[in-house]
Amino acid sequence: MKTLLRLVMLGLIALQPVVAQTAKSRADLYAEIDAELPSNSAGAITAAKLRSVFKNTVASADNGLTDGTGVTTTGTYADPAWITSLSFDKITALPTTLSGYGITDAQPAGALKSDAVIAGRKILWLGDSITDGSSSTNTSVFSFRAMAPKIIGSEFLARFGALAAVNGGVPGDTAAQALARLPALISAHSPQLCHVQLGTNASSSLAQYQADMRAIFDVLRAASIPYTVGLVPPRGASADAASIERTHVYNLWLRNECARQGVPVADTYAALVDSNAAAGTMLAAYDAGDGVHPNNAGHLAMAQRVVDALEQLNPGLPAFVAAPGAPGLVPNVLQSATTGWTAANSGSGTGWSSSISVEAPASDDVLTAGQWFRLAVTNASGSSKTHTRYLGLSPMPAAGDVLLIAYALKQSDGATPGGAVKVEMANGTTVFSVLTESFGVAKPGRYLDVATVPASPSAIRLRLTVTAADGETNVGYLGQVQVWNLTALGMSGEF
Numbered sequence: 001m002k003t004l005l006r007l008v009m010l011g012l013i014a015l016q017p018v019v020a021q022t023a024k025s026r027a028d029l030y031a032e033i034d035a036e037l038p039s040n041s042a043g044a045i046t047a048a049k050l051r052s053v054f055k056n057t058v059a060s061a062d063n064g065l066t067d068g069t070g071v072t073t074t075g076t077y078a079d080p081a082w083i084t085s086l087s088f089d090k091i092t093a094l095p096t097t098l099s100g101y102g103i104t105d106a107q108p109a110g111a112l113k114s115d116a117v118i119a120g121r122k123i124l125w126l127g128d129s130i131t132d133g134s135s136s137t138n139t140s141v142f143s144f145r146a147m148a149p150k151i152i153g154s155e156f157l158a159r160f161g162a163l164a165a166v167n168g169g170v171p172g173d174t175a176a177q178a179l180a181r182l183p184a185l186i187s188a189h190s191p192q193l194c195h196v197q198l199g200t201n202a203s204s205s206l207a208q209y210q211a212d213m214r215a216i217f218d219v220l221r222a223a224s225i226p227y228t229v230g231l232v233p234p235r236g237a238s239a240d241a242a243s244i245e246r247t248h249v250y251n252l253w254l255r256n257e258c259a260r261q262g263v264p265v266a267d268t269y270a271a272l273v274d275s276n277a278a279a280g281t282m283l284a285a286y287d288a289g290d291g292v293h294p295n296n297a298g299h300l301a302m303a304q305r306v307v308d309a310l311e312q313l314n315p316g317l318p319a320f321v322a323a324p325g326a327p328g329l330v331p332n333v334l335q336s337a338t339t340g341w342t343a344a345n346s347g348s349g350t351g352w353s354s355s356i357s358v359e360a361p362a363s364d365d366v367l368t369a370g371q372w373f374r375l376a377v378t379n380a381s382g383s384s385k386t387h388t389r390y391l392g393l394s395p396m397p398a399a400g401d402v403l404l405i406a407y408a409l410k411q412s413d414g415a416t417p418g419g420a421v422k423v424e425m426a427n428g429t430t431v432f433s434v435l436t437e438s439f440g441v442a443k444p445g446r447y448l449d450v451a452t453v454p455a456s457p458s459a460i461r462l463r464l465t466v467t468a469a470d471g472e473t474n475v476g477y478l479g480q481v482q483v484w485n486l487t488a489l490g491m492s493g494e495f
Contacts, residue, residue: 123149124166124185124225126178126216127197130233130302131169135293142296144268145169145195147303148310166191174201175212182219193313194225195306197268199232199250200292206249213254217261228309229258231269233302234282236291244279266309271301320406320448321369321480327489328482329393329403330462334370335479341373344388344429344463351380352468354387359477366444367408372477376412379468384419386468390426390461393483397460401453401487405435405462410444412475421476422465425451428458446480 125131125145133143140146145165166189168181175198185191196216203209220227231251235243251269258265272294274283282291286298294302324333332340338356354377361367379385397403403425411421425433433451453460462483468474486492 122166122189122191122193124168124189124191124194125197126168126182126185126194127230128169128173128178128201129171130200130293131197132167132171133169133299134171135288135290136296136299142299144294144299144302144306147300148195148306169197172201173198174203175199175209175216176203179212179216179219182216186219186223186225191225193310194220194227195230195266195310196220196227197230197266199247199254202243202246206253209250210253210257213257217263226313228264228266228306228313229254230266230302230306230309231255233268233271233294233298234273234280236287237274237277237279237281237284238291239281241279244281248280264309264312266302266306268302268305271305272298320446321482328484329395329397330391330482331394332391333480333482335373335481336371338373340391341375341389341464342392344390344426344461345386351382352385353378354466356389361479365408366410366446367479370479372408372410372479373464373481374475374477375464375466376473376475377466377468378473379470382470384467384469386465388463388465390463391481393460393462396457397453397485397488399453399455399457401485402492403451403453403460404484404486404491405449405451405482406447406484407481408444408446408477408479409436410477412473412477419469419472419474420465420467421474422463422467423447423478424463424465426461426463427454427456428461431463450486 129135131143131145133139133145136142145167149165166185168178168185170177170181173181178196178198196213198213198216199209203212217227231254232247235247247269255265257263272282272286273280282294282298286294286301288295288298321328321333324331330340335358338358341356354375356376357374358371359374360371365372375387375389377385377387405425407423409421409423420437422434423436424431425435432454433449435449435451436447462481464476464478466474466476
């Protein structure tokens with residue numbers, strides 16, 4: 001009788017859904033059957049008694065119930081083909097918490113900055129007197145930290161307007177001293193990017209320098225701040241042998257450590273070194289005169305290497321302008337001709353000239369459609385000469401309107417630190433926003449920027465200004481130019 005009942009019970013399981021509560025083994029199930037249906041009760045099996053047997057029972061790992069009528073959170077199922085027959089209309093609600101989905105190690109909100117991947121709104125320059133730029137003629141103009149954002153040319157920081165920079169360069173600082181200052185700098189300024197340029201001032205030992213630099217890297221990573229590292233610049237020819245050797249040793253370690261950690265390196269050593277000097281000393285043309293600090297030209301060479309490293313953190317911008325059309329405010333977006341480019345000034349002095357034209361892009365250009373508008377300024381002799389051309393916007397935006405400006409830009413090779421290219425927004429002849437300013441050679445690229453129209457607008461213009469130093473021709477190229485009135489489009493908060 002017991003055997004028959006067991007067969008009946010196992011066969012009837014598929015007929016009655018089971019409430020998943022406390023799992024019971026096969027032995028427990030049989031014991032309950034025996035208790036509820038004693039052998040002398042033949043012929044008295046009722047549906048109520050069957051239900052009472054199965055109430056609070058559930059399949060478990062050792063009872064072999066694999067027909068979909070029970071659920072268990074322990075053990076395993078062999079070949080559970082019944083899963084395919086489950087009916088999803090039985091699911092009446094979804095979990096309301098991450099733990100309800102079995103996720104117990106989720107990252108809490110705010111643990112990572114939303115702009116931890118390079119945003120570029122504020123950069124901390126951490127270093128010593130070279131970072132401070134104390135050997136340049138004007139630290140706010142010709143230090144590498146001042147020139148790098150101006151020549152970075154493209155997708156990087158331009159989207160967010162003028163780069164907010166924190167000068168964390170303190171003359172005489174070692175890596176240990178910079179490390180001690182770093183937490184306070186982060187707390188006070190909340191930078192989203194950092195460039196580390198340390199090692200000119202000797203630490204007490206190589207091991208100490210390594211420990212301090214690793215600690216700096218740890219602090220930046222803990223704060224979710226992407227960073228780049230500059231190699232130690234070479235010493236001048238008059239430097240002592242110990243200083244020259246220490247520079248080589250520090251740089252050897254930095255190259256290896258940064259490669260191991262996947263950190264972009266700015267080769268500011270190669271930027272300044274005299275390749276013909278056996279000891280690897282600084283090129284005389286870059287030496288400010290003390291054998292330690294670079295001059296203006298040296299800072300420019302450093303800035304170009306720093307830009308190379310920073311751009312490794314940059315995901316890049318798409319080409320926002322592929323074809324002309326509304327609702328933009330610039331009609332000649334692809335520069336099919338020089339139409340619309342009006343001279344803002346006629347220049348001054350003698351021995352200089354300017355010209356405008358359109359030029360087809362090279363095969364490897366950042367320009368993906370149309371042609372370049374080309375503004376060339378030649379300065380035969382004398383002080384720097386500047387010429388400006390502008391495009392008027394139509395329809396005219398109103399005071400307080402937020403404008404989105406997209407363009408591609410490049411600058412001719414061979415320009416000196418005295419030459420510059422600027423892209424500006426002006427109200428009549430008054431500039432209210434410098435979108436991009438490059439000294440030396442701007443790295444070609446695509447820009448995206450935002451500007452707000454000032455009070456009492458009379459004629460809002462997009463300007464290209466080119467300055468040529470004594471004896472040079474400087475050329476600025478602008479292409480795929482467009483301006484949108486985000487306020488009019490209902491998108492003023494989007495960028």
